[in-house]
Amino acid sequence: MDEEVRRQVEEKVLRAVVEGRMWAPGETVVVAVSGGPDSLCLLQTLHTLQPHHGGRLHVAHLDHRFRGAESADEARRVVDLARALGLPATVEAVDVPALARRERLSDEEAGRRARYRFLVGLAASLGASALALGHTADDQVETVLMHFLRGSGPAGLRGMRPVSPPAPWMTEGLVLSTPLRLVRPLLGLSRRETEAYCAACGLHPARDRWNEEVRFLRVRLRRQVIPLLEELNPRFREAALRLAQLAAWEEEDLQALLEERWPALARSEGRTVRFPLAGWRNLPRTLRLLALRRAVEQVRGHLEGLGWEALVAAGRLDEARVGTTVALVEGLVARRGYEEVAVGRPEDLEEAAPWPDLGEGGVPVAVPGRTELPGGYALVAEEGRPEEASPPDAPWEAWLDAEACGRRLWLRHRRPGDRFYPLGLGGEKKLQDFFVDEKVPRALRGRVPLLVSPRGIVWVVGYRLDERFRLRPESRRALHLRWEGPKD
Structure with missing residues (x-):
């Protein structure tokens, strides 16, 4: 029975390493070992399978100093196991509670950051190409559920990937002589399988009481939420893993489509x-x-x-x-x-302002006609009948009362004290206040074109008409304006 358990688990792990191309023979692989059942299963399987995958294993363990002598004893047991397997080991201790206080992090997040900084830093110093982590299918279910609760899209719902690059914060300040991959050979195994494998190999995993602390979100999901979901759907774990796989496929397909379009996009x-x-x-x-x-x-x-x-x-x-x-x-x-x-x-x-420079005196507008402007822009003015007017389909088009506007129109930039009557507001407003309310970037306000007449501002181009110049039921003639860009 024990032999069959070991064979099945080792076959799954080797298949994951080979199919995922997690590392090449001869490359250094740092194996993260906490001392729990998952990490002991990871270490033992990778050691047993070493003739097949060819990786040079290096054991790594971080003492978080959460549990004093108990956690120090776990570190010694990891070192003893590494020696028994003939593998090098590096152990480091970090006062995670002090780190949490110093960086104002939760204990859970502080422990995670300390752990990855140590593991990735060690991998960088060894020139390792892979950092092997003991995440299982159960961890994947918890991760997918956490991401779901945070409102993640397909990228988050796919959960952890078998192979992924380290996050930028993990490598900050490090020089990686070899590109590093985070690899997860146990994602196809359940926690029950890793525990059975440890028992079959005579391994004695440590039991970390921090994994029982329901104040941590992941533990709460594991011990309270997932059992409830399994009451509603006994195959909830399978459903969550299926969702993760579908999300991964969708994300890969979308990324491939984006890659294809990117050069033209x-x-x-x-x-x-x-x-x-x-x-x-x-x-x-x-x-x-x-x-x-x-x-x-x-x-x-x-x-x-x-x-x-x-x-x-x-x-x-x-x-x-x-x-x-x-x-x-x-x-x-x-x-x-x-x-x-x-x-x-x-x-x-700011380098490319989206408006032409109209100069100090502005530019007279031909009515009717086409007024060419610097940078390839233009304003087209056409006279017509009010009944021809249709709702503008863009902020670059306007229909006005031709008699209210008159034919003496010009374009200019803003000046101190400019005011107008924004359409729909029902009163006068400072142009400066209008720009603030419309969230026009400060650096662009001086370049927004203003169509003006002797009576004042007619149109803040691209933003708002002046109420006094709008078409009314009694209007007899209409003026149709169209702003054109360099490539229109």
């Missing part, structure tokens, strides 16, 4: 990524979100802290006015340009 310019509107508007919503995530990662190096609400708002910028900005994360923004959506830091996006 995006332009990378220094520390910015720009999406021309022509391609952006034809992009499905899910691909827009993935494209924005990729742009953030390209500019910033990682995605930590990037939230759902910001992504969705940025994905709709093509519907917003020019200059509309969405704060993404840590000083990174997405901004609506005249004919693009751009991602970068505000100071890097």
Whole structure:
């Protein structure tokens, strides 16, 4: 019986290593061993299978100093097992409770950060290509459920991947001579199987009482929530793992589709990524979100802290006015340009103002006619009958009362004291206050074109008409204005 248990588990682990191409023969593999059943199963199987996978194993253990002499004893037992297997071992101790207080983290998060900093740092110092972790299918179920509770999309619902790169914070300040992969050979095993394997091998796992602390979310899910869900669906774990696999396939397919479209979709310019509107508007919503995530990662190096609400708002910028900005994360923004959506830091996006320079005196407007403007922009004015007017399909089009406007019109930039009567507001407003309310970026306010007549501002181009010049039921002549960009 014991032999059959060992054979089945070792076959699954070897298949995961080979099919996942987790490492090549001769490469160094750091094996994270806490002393619990999962990590002991990981160490024993990888040692037994060493002639087949060819990795050079190095055991790593971190004493979190949560439990004093008890955790120190666990560290000694891990070292003794490594020696018995003829493997090198590195043990380090970190005062995690002190770290939690110093960095204002929960004990759970502080322990996780200390553990990965140690493991990845050791891997870097050894030139290892893989860091083997003992996560099982049960851990995967818990991870998927945690991500579900946080409102994750397909990328989160796929849970942990068998092979993945370390998060940027794990490698901060390190020099990796060899690209490092986090590998999880036990993802196809249940915790029951790892415990059975340890028993079959005569191993005696440590029992960490911290794994019984229900104040930790993962433990609460394991001990309280998942058993309740299994009452509702006895095969809940299978369902959660199936969801993770489907989400992984969907994410891979979407990423492949984005990769195919990326060269035509995006332009990378220094520390910015720009999406021309022509391609952006034809992009499905899910691909827009993935494209924005990729742009953030390209500019910033990682995605930590990037939230759902910001992504969705940025994905709709093509519907917003020019200059509309969405704060993404840590000083990174997405901004609506005249004919693009751009991602970068505000100071890097200011280089290309989306409006022409109209000079100090402004530019007279031909009525009717086409007024050419610097930078390839133009304003087209056409006279017509009020009954020909239709609702503008974009902020770059306006229908006005031709008699109220008159024919003496010109374009200029704002001046101190400018006021107008925004359509729909029912009163006068300072142009400065209007820009603030409309969230027009400060750096762009001085470049927004204003169509003016001797009576005042007629149209804040791209934003709002003046109430005094709108078409009314009694209007006899209409003036149709259309703003054109360089590539219209």
